[in-house]
Amino acid sequence: MADSIPPKEEIVKPNPPASEASVQGFNWWRRTFQYKTGLGLTPDEKAQYENDYKYVLQRKQCQECYEYRDWLLKYSPTVIFMTQQIAKLNDKRTDVLKFDESKIICDVCPEWRSGGFHPELGILLCQNRIRDKWHLEDTMAHELVHYFDNLKWQVDWLNLKHHACSEIRASSLSGECRFMQEFARRGFSFKVSQGHQECVKRRATLSVMGNPNCKDEEHARKIVDEVWDSCFNDTRPFEEIYR
Incomplete structure (x- = not known):
């Protein structure tokens, strides 16, 4: 959310x-x-x-x-x-x-x-x-x-871990972090080597920052990191990440 x-x-x-x-x-x-x-x-x-x-x-x-x-x-x-x-x-x-x-x-x-x-x-x-x-x-x-x-x-959208998990999945599975989409947003500042995962983390962190229970960017980044492995690797209902 x-x-x-x-x-x-x-x-x-x-x-x-x-x-x-x-x-x-x-x-x-x-x-x-x-x-x-x-x-x-x-x-x-x-x-x-x-x-x-x-x-x-x-x-x-x-x-x-x-x-x-x-x-x-x-x-x-x-x-x-x-x-x-x-x-x-x-x-x-x-x-x-x-x-x-x-x-x-x-x-x-x-x-x-x-x-x-x-x-x-x-x-x-x-x-x-x-x-x-x-x-x-x-x-x-x-x-x-x-x-x-x-x-x-x-x-529970006010639970930061729940929120972060859905944001990670939404950014990863939607296609919004494909290379050309990131290039359109960020131009030559976008580094291909960081790629898909960096985009997903950045966008999920920005979204979690909007949660009223989130203190600041550092807090949002910490929550995203805590749930990252399980949520990024959960591609349901897709069989794999759409890129």
């Missing part, structure tokens, strides 16, 4: 545009140029433009996020496999809501994270942090590992 779903009060959404005409056609472009140059706009008009722009952008991001989500649920081997494994666990449990696409929602997130998992609410995909469809695939796979772990082992 490293990337937990933020409270609704933390997400600030713009109001709808004053009129549909204000975000279409010539009027939109005229306002865009005025905003960029600072010419011809009063402070109130500038504030309204900023609100309209954010509204249109968020609407576009939301639509794209759901389109990507639906495509991945149909065609991504990793996502399909994980949803099938979750469905099998669901069949054995009568005390939890059944998994379906409604448990994966898109919304705006106030922080750097690209997704989050909540044991009662499901998976949140951060539409404003997703770079492309393949980034979303890794994000969904990561959160689906958390979903799987929560069903299979009834994880």
